[in-house]
Amino acid sequence: MAKNRVTLKDVAQRAGVSYQTVSKLINRQIRLAEETEQRIWQAIQDLGYTPHYNARSLRAQRSFTIGYSWPPSPPDETNPILDQFLQSMFVAAEARGYYLLMFPYHYEVEKQIAAYADLIDAGRVDGFILSSVEYDDPRIRYLQERNFPFVAFGRSNPEWVFPCIDVDGGQGLYEVTQHLIALGHHRIAVLAWPRESRVGNNRLEGYFKAMAEAAIPIDENLIxxxxxxxxxxxxxxQQLLSLSLTQRPTAIVALNDYMAIGAMQAAQEQGMRIGEDLAISGFDDIPLARYLTPPLTSIRQPIWEIGQHVIQRLIDIIENGQIPEPQCLLVPPTLIVRASTDPKVKASPFSRTATQKEVISR
Structure with missing residues (x-):
């Protein structure tokens, strides 16, 4: 025999309220006294009540679904930052009664926009989270033209205004470059991304700023x-270390940890001691970074907090129809100093030295 489905009236009877009150609380259309809300949620949990999806969507004229697509990683590389971002968004969306819908990423602009158009026109999603945002990003322009809710993890053209959260990569590079200069390094190389990379250019701004403040001339051969x-x-x-002793760098700043790990391997193959003969830093602070020999200095992004915040912002826009201020929130990263730049730091994977606290404004 199939178990009878628990209804709103069953929950209302257990909680001692009307079923209309239960319905409005679940759909966030009402605020009640804290004790009453707790009693209703406890009744929902005790009875194992789950709202009927189709009926809920029809009443609210929403799908309670958020769309997200991202460029795939190479088959031979993991992406721990993406994994953490996804898990954080899953948790945040579920807490607000929403689900994430993953859909394929297309590099061709026409196919990319068609995927967004199909989901909007079919009523499959209530909004989108965007990431891997670049200059002149066609997704942003299209969603603005459609007046459809979205929040981006990342900025685009400086003059474009849209709801976004981004890590201040320039601040991260500024702090790690300052750190290296304070250790006595003047010939600091950068492993950067292509010139058209918006994220890469934002991060490089911090390097240029720190070098300028220290009156150290920029050597383009080291970028x-x-x-x-x-x-x-x-x-x-390998190319940098083939330079003469007077030209080669004494420190390397990489714009992500994978490039830094490759740099460490090249230097160690030439018999160099990382942190002593050559300082190397990364960006992202992937879990592997602290277990390298020596552990890698890196810049940590508060990815979990960002995943939570982009979902909260988007759902607020969907439900309230208003974009919160500031429209674009810039979040500071944290410099994690380890032995790859400073040999005096204790080389334990379970300890860390941070120059600042991880902060995200709410």
């Missing part, structure tokens, strides 16, 4: 650009 992969970090470092 190498390529894809943010292990092999590029390895090959670029």
């Amino acid at each position: 190498l650009r390529g894809e943010g992969k292990l092999d590029f970090g390895y090959r670029a470092t």
